[in-house]
Amino acid sequence: MDREPILEIKGLRTSFFTDDGEVPAVDDVSLYVHEGEMLGIVGESGCGKSVTSLSIMGLIPSPPGKIVDGDILYQGNNIVNLPEKKMRAIRGNDIAMIFQEPMTSLNPLFSIGNQLIEAIRTHQNVSKKAAWDKSVEMLKLVGLPRAEELMDDYPHQLSGGMRQRVMIAMAMICEPSVLIADEPTTALDVTIQKQILQLMKELNQKLNTAIIMITHDLGVVAEVCDRVVVMYSGKIVETADIHTLYKDPKHPYTKGLLASIPDLRKKSEKLYSIPGNVPKPGSITEGCRFAPRCEMAFERCFQEDPALYPCSSDEHEVRCFLHAPEEVKP
């Protein structure tokens, strides 16, 4: 694809400097998303998904955190270390985010309408009446019933699913080019989860918004995403378009994640889960970070860190020696 991505990350490294030393939470991550595309970022807890998205938003708490290397290009311009005033103009207006915990981003003290109007007027010089109308329109667009009355409601009066729709409305109200959704459906039950994912797909198609969907669940990604990045312990371990990833996963970690997707047809079978835990970033300094949990590990895996190797199909890459050109036997 030769058109320019709307957002591109190149060699991003974000670390936290703690009493125990440097924690490399995101370690040389490169990815991109095009206008109108939906990219999934997948991995277990602690693998660096939220730190990646907070880096994009310029919201890494500093200290202890810092972007130590890499570029984040929005429409071709680097936004790393942009002065806060300029970043504030982009945040919410060009790149918006739905945060992992909905109650922390909706203010319990203000009505829904108040918060939506404020979100618009932070970025746009419009009258209160115009902002009100736009807010009602947005609540309708995200499928909320009785939108006008909802404007006067407070967050605690809504169900979890409704609150999540309000969060989406809030994030989309300035019609951003990029929306980052960090685990937008985790707290919801399965039926509501499906509805919210469907809604995000509709908005993505209707408004051409690029969406980065962050989740620990490959099943969620399968429903809506075009491409996937799989992260493990701060690094990308596999990336591919959604069909390739499902049909032909290469990395043992991706295979493990796929085997752990709940399959409703086989209710009686115990769900697979990858044994062990994600190591704390920086705790594995030698070899492949997945080696202690990998059933396929061999000697080299404990000595060297694998690179991201290209696979035969277009844009499919995998960080595993089993797919290193020099290991693949003729």
Ligand SMILES: Nc1ncnc2c1ncn2[C@@H]1O[C@H](COP(=O)(O)OP(=O)(O)OP(=O)(O)O)[C@@H](O)[C@H]1O
């Ligand atoms: N404020 C902080 N101080 C120190 N280390 C941090 C801080 N925030 C994150 N980290 C480190 O960064 C790593 C990645 O965290 P991150 O929140 O990105 O994980 P995640 O993939 O979003 O996980 P989850 O699925 O649980 O949300 C964590 O393992 C943690 O060690």
Ligand code: SF4
């Ligand atoms: S490089 Fe080795 S340890 Fe790492 S995923 Fe591949 S086989 Fe497993």
Ligand SMILES: [Mg+2]
């Ligand atoms: Mg997270």
